[in-house]
Amino acid sequence: MTTPRDLLIVAMDMASSRPPERGDLSLxxxxxxxxxxxxxxAVRLDGDHIVPGDRRALDDRLLDEAASSLLRQAPYESVDDWxxxxxxxxxxxxxxxFEAEGQLTRQRRRWMLFGTSRMVLADTPARRLAVDRWTSDEPILATLAAAVGLRDERAGDxxxxxxxxxxxxxxxxxxxxxxxxxxxxxRALDEAAFNNIWRGE
Known part of the structure; x- marks a missing residue:
């Protein structure tokens, strides 16, 4: 598994209590x-710029896609721009x-009128490994999770x-x-100001 996949698993496991904003999670x-x-x-940093290394195939399709999309000419791309x-x-x-790979399943809610379903994580080895990494407080995953609001403040830094x-x-x-x-x-302030003008306040 990869760090992005582990982060998504943690986010989906905790989504019912404090789901992160999609934009936050994407960053x-x-x-x-x-x-x-x-x-x-596959890369190194020169200051805050991402310098690609030799092109090599990676085991994960999305990570391989990420490597393929790197800018390969100087002055390269800053981490922020990336x-x-x-x-x-x-x-x-x-x-x-995840859905294409069968890592998500539809969970039916029979008690609701007409029945509805939602996507939930399947019980897979990948999910168990991600949970192990999360519960062990691995620094990279813990820091990324904290950044998007998934880490309980009581857990400390x-x-x-x-x-x-x-x-x-x-x-x-x-x-x-x-x-x-x-x-x-x-944007929220601009919208509030526009609404006040519209109402004549």
Whole structure:
């Protein structure tokens, strides 16, 4: 399994209590992809720019797709730019992959009028491995989960990440999430101001 997949599993397992915003999750998934590409030595960081290595096939289709979409000419792409470009709609792409692979199943709700269903995670080895990683408080997964609001505040801060390149990516994810939240707040204020004008207040 990969870090993005583990993060999505954690997010879906905890969705009933505190589901993350899709945009937040997509940015974090894009950051998780860079971290896995670093660990696979498919990329390295030059400052905050992603420098691709030799093109090699990766075991995971979505991670391989991420590697294929890297900019391969100097000055390369900053981690921040990657998060916004790659992150667009990324959570939906991972959910679609899970569904195609049979990692999601439809759960019927018989007690509701006309019956409804929703997609839930199947009990798979991949899910169990992700849960093990989550419960062991693995630093990278814990930090990404905390960034999108999945970590209980009572659990304290996630463990420190020792690798400088990984820490750079995690910091970029935090910055992008703050930027996205600021944009949401600006839009909410603009909408409220427009509504007040419309009502003549």
């Amino acid at each position: 974090a998934l894009a950051g998780a992809e860079v971290i896995d590409l670093l660990n696979a030595q 998060l916004w470009r790659r992150g667009r709609g990324l959570s939906a792409a991972y959910v679609a992959a 996630p463990p420190a990440v020792a690798d400088d390149a990984v820490a750079t990516v995690l910091a970029a994810v935090h910055d992008a999430l703050r930027e996205l939240e600021a944009e949401r707040q600006r």
